[in-house]
Amino acid sequence: MSTIAIFGSYVLSREDGRQHVLRDHWVLLEGKTIAAVTRNKPRADQVYDRPSRFILPGLLNLHNHCFSEAVARSHTEDGNGCRHDQSIVYTVLLPLTKRGADLLSPEERLAIARLGILQLLKGGATTVMEPFRNTIPEMFDAAEEMGIRFYGAPYLFSTSDAKAGPDGVVHYAGDDGAADLVTWDALYQRWHGRGEGRIGLAMSPHATDTCGPDLLKACAARARELGVPITTHLAQSRAEVETIGKRYGGRTPAEYLDWLGLLAPDLLAAHCIACTDDDLKLMAARGATVLNCPRVFARRGVTAPFSRFAEHGVRTVVGTDGYNMDLLGELNAASIISKTSSQRADVANSPELIESVTATAAGIINRPDLGTITPGATADLTVVDMTHPHLQPLYDPRRALVALANRANIDQVIVDGRVLVDQGHYGQGDEAAITSAGAAAIGRIWELPEAREVLAG
Structure with missing residues (x-):
């Protein structure tokens, strides 16, 4: 067994169930397991003795969209592509990812998936939950190949072509989502447990306004049968709230679920920005989780302040959604946006935000072996280089991590005891080739007439 x-x-450790920062300690990995955390230098096959490193449990990003993020990149800033008080989900992302998945070859889709996984790893994530169209199964291939811990969440819809009509509302009739459930089952049978257990599936009915009651109930039943x-996606916009209210007797999206x-x-409910205070109280009472992605x-x-959800007692974690894929940068945004919106400096503090992408996130997916640096835990680690000028002089590493650090400071990413990123570089493949191939495939989507129309500006 390699060590x-x-x-x-x-070293971010735990003491009496709370975060505790150890000074000048070694973390020893034996195979896929953390064997010891000690002051004394252990003997090992590989030794990394670098100054001013902050060793964290592997960071968990429970909401991200590799494919659609790439489709929209550098086009949808400055309000481009938005209309009808709708997010760009129904005007840009869903239509173009559907068209792109149909247009591109499996190898081109795989190239985009690899580009996304590369960014996630270089951004410090060891685990990701990734909702995506079920016509892009290559996300699983890329995740297995590149070594990340991956919860694939293929979408299910009550409509085969989810996009906003002229009135800004997603309409559907005739489809019931049964075919998507069959596809999800087939992907589960093929992929769940692959990659020596690193690959799993999550059930992902897309959103309240794209999934009817029968499909949502069927999804929940199947997910709970399999555990x-x-x-x-929940309450992403005012338009969604209005749509659900009209369809289902004045209910809010949270009440509908x-x-x-x-x-x-x-x-795990993504965004929830249009939830009322009563909705959040209901979610807290039911034990649901908000996936907070403030930068998008x-x-x-x-x-989309982290603090609003947390102060209502809702379990809240931070994810990157379809924008930027920099989890450390997202923690910074969660902090600043919360402080600004509440006009309080003490909310969304550094330990709380770090907890949201370590121990809290691990608990949500029922993985107590993740999100912690303790003997016997799984050997997933994120190591941050704190020697950069903008992080020095250094007093409190947690505050520096959230307030000042970003993905450029990621030194190592280790999954199942395997060093995937070292000194900021992905070591299991050619970064330049991965980037070039993924960008070229996205370029083919950008050349489509419908893409030129919605992305113009």
């Missing part, structure tokens, strides 16, 4: 010893000037998480039995501890909304001038 790795890593020196940390700072997998359920993730969906509660009516159907989905609002429960196994539900901030670029539209919309606040």
Whole structure:
């Protein structure tokens, strides 16, 4: 069994169930397991003794969209592509990812998937939950090949072509989502447990306004039968709230899910920016989780403060959604946006935000072996280089991590005891080739007439 010893000037440990920063300790990995955390330098096959490293449990990013993020990149800033008080989900992302998945070859789709996984790893994530169209199964191939811990969440829809009509509302009739459930089952049978257990599936009915009651209930029943998480988009916009209210007797999106039995501890609900205070109280009572992705909304001038959800007692974690894929940068945004919107400096503090992408996130997906640096835990680590000028002089590594650091400071990413990123570089493949191939494939989508129309500006 191979062994790795890593020196940390700072190691994020736990003491009496709370975060505790150890000074000048070694973390010893034996195979896929953390064997020891010790002051004394252990003997090991590989030794990494670098100054001023902050060793964290592997960071968990429970909401990201590799493919659609790439489709929209550098086009949808400054309000481009938005209309009808709708997010760009229904005007840009869903239509173009559907068209792109149909247009591109499997190898081209794989190239985009690799580009996304590369960014996630270089951004410090060891685990990702990734909702995507079920016509892009190459996401699984890329994740297995590149070594990340991956919860694939192929979408299910009640309509085969989810996009906003002229009135800004997603209409559907005739489809019931049964075919998507069959596809999800086939992907589960093929992929769940692959990659020596690193690959899993989550059930992902897309959103409240694209999934009817029968499909949502069927998704929940199947997910609970298999014991997998359920993730969906909830209250992403005022338009969604109005649509659900008209369809289902004045219910809010959260009340709609509660009516159907989905609002429960196994539900991970992305965004929730249009939830009322009563909705959040209901979510807290049911034990549901909010996946907070503040930057994707901030670029539209919309606040999505982590602190609002947390202060209502809702379990809240931070993800990157379809924008930027820099998890450390997202923690910084969650902090600043919360402080600005509440006009309080003490909310969304550094330990709380770090907890949201380590121990809290691991608990949500029922993986107590992740999100912690303790003997016996799984050997997933994120190591940050704190020697950069903007991080020095250094007093509190947690505050520096959230307030000042970003993905450029990621030194190592280790998954299952395997060093995937070292000194900031992905070591299992050619970064330049991965980037070039992925960008070229996205370029083919950008050349489509419908893409030129919606992305013009």
